[in-house]
Amino acid sequence: MPIYEYEVEGGDCTICGGRFELRRPVDRAELADCPLCRKPVKKVISQTHSPKILKPTSISDAKKAGFTVLERRDQGTYEKL
Numbered sequence: 001m002p003i004y005e006y007e008v009e010g011g012d013c014t015i016c017g018g019r020f021e022l023r024r025p026v027d028r029a030e031l032a033d034c035p036l037c038r039k040p041v042k043k044v045i046s047q048t049h050s051p052k053i054l055k056p057t058s059i060s061d062a063k064k065a066g067f068t069v070l071e072r073r074d075q076g077t078y079e080k081l
């Protein structure tokens with residue numbers, strides 16, 4: 001079951017925190033209201049699930065994506081590439 005991320009309109013709520021994740025079956029209709037506070041919500045495309053960011057094809061791609069690439073050296077020290 002996929003996890004969907006939802007954000008309350010305005011992004012601020014004292015009941016649900018303004019943003020929450022919910023596990024839903026794919027065939028279920030999109031959630032329109034927060035199950036806790038009943039405010040209108042919209043689905044958020046989570047940046048962390050993007051395969052482009054998780055799996056850069058090369059070091060230069062990773063750098064373009066804003067990553068600092070570290071290479072392990074002996075004694076647990078890391079060198080900036």
Ligand SMILES: [Zn+2]
Pocket residue numbers: 008013014015016017018034036037038039
């Ligand atoms: Zn709420």
